[in-house]
Amino acid sequence: MKLRKALLGLVLVPLIAACADQGRDAELEPAENMFAAIPTSEGVPPPASSGEEPPAPSEFELVAVGPGIGCGDAFAIELADGERLLRRDSGLDFLVYRLEQAGKTTVIYEGNAPMSGAIVKHAQRGWPAVVAVHGEQSVADRVMTEGPLLSRCPYEE
Numbered sequence: 001m002k003l004r005k006a007l008l009g010l011v012l013v014p015l016i017a018a019c020a021d022q023g024r025d026a027e028l029e030p031a032e033n034m035f036a037a038i039p040t041s042e043g044v045p046p047p048a049s050s051g052e053e054p055p056a057p058s059e060f061e062l063v064a065v066g067p068g069i070g071c072g073d074a075f076a077i078e079l080a081d082g083e084r085l086l087r088r089d090s091g092l093d094f095l096v097y098r099l100e101q102a103g104k105t106t107v108i109y110e111g112n113a114p115m116s117g118a119i120v121k122h123a124q125r126g127w128p129a130v131v132a133v134h135g136e137q138s139v140a141d142r143v144m145t146e147g148p149l150l151s152r153c154p155y156e157e
Helices: 002-021 137-142
Strands: 061-065 068-071 076-079 084-089 095-101 104-111 119-122 130-134
Touching: 061 068, 076 084, 119 137
Parallel strands: none
Antiparallel strands: 061 084, 068 076, 084 095, 095 104, 104 130, 119 130
């Protein structure tokens, strides 16, 4: 178990750091279906049968622009005017989101093994088990893992 957490930490730390800095000024269009398959990067073949390398991580895709609701697989957040929620599929067993606000970015993780120091909320939808907010408590308070706001988000079992 300790080895698994250590290996996961080796993957998560650089990914979360990269997520906070990647493409803040990029022009993105909202995704029509946030659950649609994310295309693979150029030159990277689609996922193969079991036993081979996992797929390469996708680039960030725009989920929603405020005002409105931004939906993750296990959370919902009310977005203020101008806020943007972006999603990146790790190709492994977790997802990373970036909440871009005026002058700052908050990283939101969905998975089963959050990093220490994150504000952790337990999910109510099976997988992922937790939603971890790497940022201010005021943002974590807006991330809902249950209740009427989350019920407005699509969910696939």
